[in-house]
Amino acid sequence: MTGSRLLGTGSALPDRIVTNAELAARVETSDEWIVERTGIRQRHVAGEGETTATLATAAARAALADAGVEASSIGLIVLATATPDNTFPATATKVQAALGCNGGIAFDVAAVCSGFLYALSVADSMLRTGMAKRALVIGAETFSRILDWEDRTTCVLFGDGAGAVVLEAPSGESQGKDAPGILGTRLHADGAQHDLLYVDGGPSTTQTTGHVRMKGREVFRHAVVNLSDVLKEVLEETGVSADEIDWVVPHQANARILDATAKKLGIAPEKVVVTVDRHANTSAASVPLALDVARKDGRIKPGDLVMLEAMGGGFTWGASLIRL
Ligand code: ACO
Numbered sequence: 400m401t402g403s404r405l406l407g408t409g410s411a412l413p414d415r416i417v418t419n420a421e422l423a424a425r426v427e428t429s430d431e432w433i434v435e436r437t438g439i440r441q442r443h444v445a446g447e448g449e450t451t452a453t454l455a456t457a458a459a460r461a462a463l464a465d466a467g468v469e470a471s472s473i474g475l476i477v478l479a480t481a482t483p484d485n486t487f488p489a490t491a492t493k494v495q496a497a498l499g500c501n502g503g504i505a506f507d508v509a510a511v512c513s514g515f516l517y518a519l520s521v522a523d524s525m526l527r528t529g530m531a532k533r534a535l536v537i538g539a540e541t542f543s544r545i546l547d548w549e550d551r552t553t554c555v556l557f558g559d560g561a562g563a564v565v566l567e568a569p570s571g572e573s574q575g576k577d578a579p580g581i582l583g584t585r586l587h588a589d590g591a592q593h594d595l596l597y598v599d600g601g602p603s604t605t606q607t608t609g610h611v612r613m614k615g616r617e618v619f620r621h622a623v624v625n626l627s628d629v630l631k632e633v634l635e636e637t638g639v640s641a642d643e644i645d646w647v648v649p650h651q652a653n654a655r656i657l658d659a660t661a662k663k664l665g666i667a668p669e670k671v672v673v674t675v676d677r678h679a680n681t682s683a684a685s686v687p688l689a690l691d692v693a694r695k696d697g698r699i700k701p702g703d704l705v706m707l708e709a710m711g712g713g714f715t716w717g718a719s720l721i722r723l
Contacts, residue, residue, distance in 0.1 A: 402581030409461025438654025442558030474531030479514025512711025514683030562687025650709030
């Protein structure tokens, strides 16, 4: 059966832009080093009063407007984040209250940079089983609040933002790979790799929020292997060949990971949507943000076959193929 259909997308970024030059004045780094190793030129950073919930709500409103549907028709909100407003309740419930669609289902999903893929899959499964008719799936982060701004190996890599999609339950008929909807998804986790990318704090351990810690070179190596493997799995599951894909919308961690993964699969680099230069790594927000950018600038069109993919702390990783 073809999965849930995507009705609209939206995104939100804080106004404040921090350039590489600004970071070079704070830690020992340079625009040249950051651009060459990562492709990042700038990132957006949340200001006073801006939180994961406010960015998520702005992205959700934009997605509802794009889909042309009312917030009151949303029965499910799944929000992917590693930087919730509070330890509890779920940030999704704050978004629900801000949109005024109380009463349906709302919860957060924690899978860090793969969070949006996990959230999309959970929402799709719930829509397929009739738990709701329409869903908002959101990826939203304020990673700037968990960065160690003295650590040049991590603070140059991340940014803040949010992206959202509106999904509608499938009709229930098997319609094949030309019909709009989610065609296939594969998710994975490997908890043994915890120490390569984690936050050194939390409510149950240190009672502090903690900071991002990462062994960048090892993460890079795992990312390319895991992502190309999961992309192959989704292609096999859906019976689609790599040349049939119109666009790849990857998690925006590093331009070199994007290039290496596309090359391994034989996908032309011009089919890969890249926003990492402007947004840096916005964790769970990066895939829906990039999807929204490429839909709104007219690159991704109705009927296109789009592969979404991400990998992050845990490790967690996944991919999803969707016909728009
Ligand atoms: N500016 C200048 N020098 C730096 C900086 C910086 N910002 N950061 C590290 N260096 C130095 C290091 O200290 C090291 O110096 P040394 O040789 O004197 O010890 C040197 O640069 C090389 O460091 P490496 O970590 O080996 O550099 P590498 O080429 O691997 O690039 C990077 C680092 C960009 C982090 C890369 O490993 C990477 O992108 N990894 C993937 C990590 C990632 O994207 N994580 C995000 C979350 S996971 C995900 O989303 C997939």
